[in-house]
Amino acid sequence: MGLEERVAELERRLTALETSDREAPDEAPDREAPQLGEGDFWALEGLKAQLTEVGGAADSGGVLYTGAVRMPTGEGYEWQYGVLTESLMDADWADTAESFAALGHPVRLRLLREILGGRRTAAELAALDEVGTTGQIYHHLRQLTGAGWLHTTGRGRYEVPGGRVVPLLVVLTAARP
Incomplete structure (x- = not known):
């Protein structure tokens, strides 16, 4: 087998x-x-x-x-x-570096939390305090999308793919002190 x-x-x-x-x-x-x-x-x-x-x-x-x-x-x-x-x-752990790197910034984690909470558009995310300029937000969103933590659903809308919600919460749980 x-x-x-x-x-x-x-x-x-x-x-x-x-x-x-x-x-x-x-x-x-x-x-x-x-x-x-x-x-x-x-x-x-x-x-x-x-x-x-x-x-x-x-x-x-x-x-x-x-x-x-x-x-x-x-x-x-x-x-x-x-x-x-x-x-x-036996796996090459280096293959996971991009995924971990995408989560390694406080603003990216905040954006993920806000998206899971219902703020799905770039405009809604840009209205948040302490997340940076629109250009910085788009940079963070590209990093998260490239690593598979987000995908676009059209017209500036983002969501965490269903198959990544629980793994994201597991990673956050494992990282707790």
Whole structure:
């Protein structure tokens, strides 16, 4: 079984696990619902079970990130991705430099946050305080677009592609002190 098939199988099995958890929730009447990050390692245990099922891949391990988010605009995104550690270690990490560089400026991060919050046009973004001149804003928007964090939807409108919303939030979560 090839790597792509194994990752697809991991994603299918994780979806099945998540669905079964939703259908049979563990609710005690006098107990508060657990917060993210509390309790056992439900996501980690699910990942380890799937790694074991794909033929011993658990020896090297894997990385999984997932999310279900609702933006202030009402748009919702559900996304997950899993990759085997071996594949990550064999990859050329320099290929990710442009993507990280695009996120490495406070104004670009602010623009992404504002776009996710509903300000989608260059004019709306230019009206914000402390984001620079129109020329500087367009420079930042080009950097984010070139790295795939944004795309244009026509007539000076920008949006974060659906498949990049959860990864962006994961990167921001991982960078928190």
